Amino acid sequence: MNDQQLNDHRWQALCQRARHPSEPFFYGVTTTGVVCRAGCPSRLPKRENIRFFDSCAEALQAGYRPCKRCQPLQEKDPRSALATRVCRLIEQDPDNADLASLASALGYTEAHLQKRFQTLTGLSPLEYARALRQQNIYRELGRGKSTTEALLDAGYQSSSQFYSEFKLFSSLPPGSHRQSGAGEILTFTAAQTSLGALVVAASSKGLCWISLGDDAQKEVENLQKHFAKAEFCPPDRDFNEWVSQVIGFIDNPRHPLALPLDIRGTIFQRQVWEALRKVPAGQTLNYQGLAEAIGKPGAARAVAGACAANVLAVAIPCHRIVRSDGSLSGYRWGVERKATLLDRENST
Ligand SMILES: [Zn+2]
CATH class of the missing domain: 3.40.10.10 (DNA Methylphosphotriester Repair Domain)
Known part of the structure; x- marks a missing residue:
C-alpha cells in the first residue's frame, strides 16, 4: 500500500x-x-x-x-x-x-x-x-497572513529569531541519506499567493526551489526533505524582491520570469528543462514534441520523467506540457493550478 x-x-x-x-x-x-x-x-x-x-x-x-x-x-x-x-x-x-x-x-x-x-x-x-510556535505560524500563513505578521503573532521578536530556531529544529529528524544540499546554506520563505501556499528557496547561485500547495508547512517539509543536508536561513531584502517577482509571475505568467536559477539535475534533465524554458507563454507542447525539440524523438517517456522531476514550479514551465490529445496531464503541484496558469497565460 x-x-x-x-x-x-x-x-x-x-x-x-x-x-x-x-x-x-x-x-x-x-x-x-x-x-x-x-x-x-x-x-x-x-x-x-x-x-x-x-x-x-x-x-x-x-x-x-x-x-x-x-x-x-x-x-x-x-x-x-x-x-x-x-x-x-x-x-x-x-x-x-x-x-x-x-x-x-x-x-x-x-x-x-x-x-x-x-x-x-x-x-x-x-x-x-x-x-508549537512554528505550527501556529503555518496556520496563520494558511489564513493568508504575511510571514512577518504571523511571526509577530506567534510571539517571535523578529524573523531571524524564528529562522534560527527553525534551523535548530529542522536539523533534528531529516531521516534522509541523500547528500542534497550538504554544506550549503539556502535562503527560504513561505508566502500566500493566488494559487495557494508558495515556498521559495535560493542558493548563492539563484533560485533552486519553487513549490505550490495547499499547506505551507507541507511544502516547507518537502523542501527540507529534498535538500536534507542543507541549512536554511532567513530571507534578506534581495531574496524578498525575488519572491515578489515569483508571486507577480504567478498572477500574470505571460511575461518571462527573469531571475537567476540554480538548476540541478542530470545532463539529460537539464536539456529537457532548458527546452521547456523556450516554450513561450500561452503555448503548449506534448512530451513527444519536447523530445523532438531536444533532438531525441524516441525519448518521450524519459522526457516525461524529467518534467516530473522539476522542482522549480513556473520558472521551468512544465505546466505548458499537455497530453497529445491536448488534455491536461498530471502536475506535481496540482492539476487545477496547472489549468489556472494556462488560463492566465491565454487571457489577453
Ligand atoms: Zn481527540
Whole structure:
C-alpha cells in the first residue's frame, strides 16, 4: 500500500467511526493544530484539513497539541500521563516555557523531566514549545497572513529569531541519506499567493526551489526533505524582491520570469528543462514534441520523467506540457493550478 492508499484507508476508518482500526493511527487537524487518535469522539474534520501520523510523537514533533478528549498520548505507559501534563503546561504559554519552571511545577528534576519527555516523544520540552510556535505560524500563513505578521503573532521578536530556531529544529529528524544540499546554506520563505501556499528557496547561485500547495508547512517539509543536508536561513531584502517577482509571475505568467536559477539535475534533465524554458507563454507542447525539440524523438517517456522531476514550479514551465490529445496531464503541484496558469497565460 502506498502512502496515498494508506491515508485513504485511514480516512475511510474515520468516516466509519471505527473505534479500533486494525492499525492504530493518529491524525492532526491543520486548522486547529490538535492531534487525535483514531476513534476520537470529536467531530470529524474535513479531509483536506487532516494530516495522518503513525505515532502521536510524530505529530508532536510537527507541532500538534494532544487532544483533550481522546488524549492520544495516554496509552498503557504511565510515563505518558506526565508527558501529557508537560504538553499542557507548554501549550498554555509556549513563548515562556523553560525547563526549570516546568520541572518545579511538576515536582521533578530538570534532567528527569527532560529524559522522560524525550523518551516518549523524541523531543525535548523546549523543542516541543518551538514546534508549537512554528505550527501556529503555518496556520496563520494558511489564513493568508504575511510571514512577518504571523511571526509577530506567534510571539517571535523578529524573523531571524524564528529562522534560527527553525534551523535548530529542522536539523533534528531529516531521516534522509541523500547528500542534497550538504554544506550549503539556502535562503527560504513561505508566502500566500493566488494559487495557494508558495515556498521559495535560493542558493548563492539563484533560485533552486519553487513549490505550490495547499499547506505551507507541507511544502516547507518537502523542501527540507529534498535538500536534507542543507541549512536554511532567513530571507534578506534581495531574496524578498525575488519572491515578489515569483508571486507577480504567478498572477500574470505571460511575461518571462527573469531571475537567476540554480538548476540541478542530470545532463539529460537539464536539456529537457532548458527546452521547456523556450516554450513561450500561452503555448503548449506534448512530451513527444519536447523530445523532438531536444533532438531525441524516441525519448518521450524519459522526457516525461524529467518534467516530473522539476522542482522549480513556473520558472521551468512544465505546466505548458499537455497530453497529445491536448488534455491536461498530471502536475506535481496540482492539476487545477496547472489549468489556472494556462488560463492566465491565454487571457489577453
Ligand atoms: Zn481527540
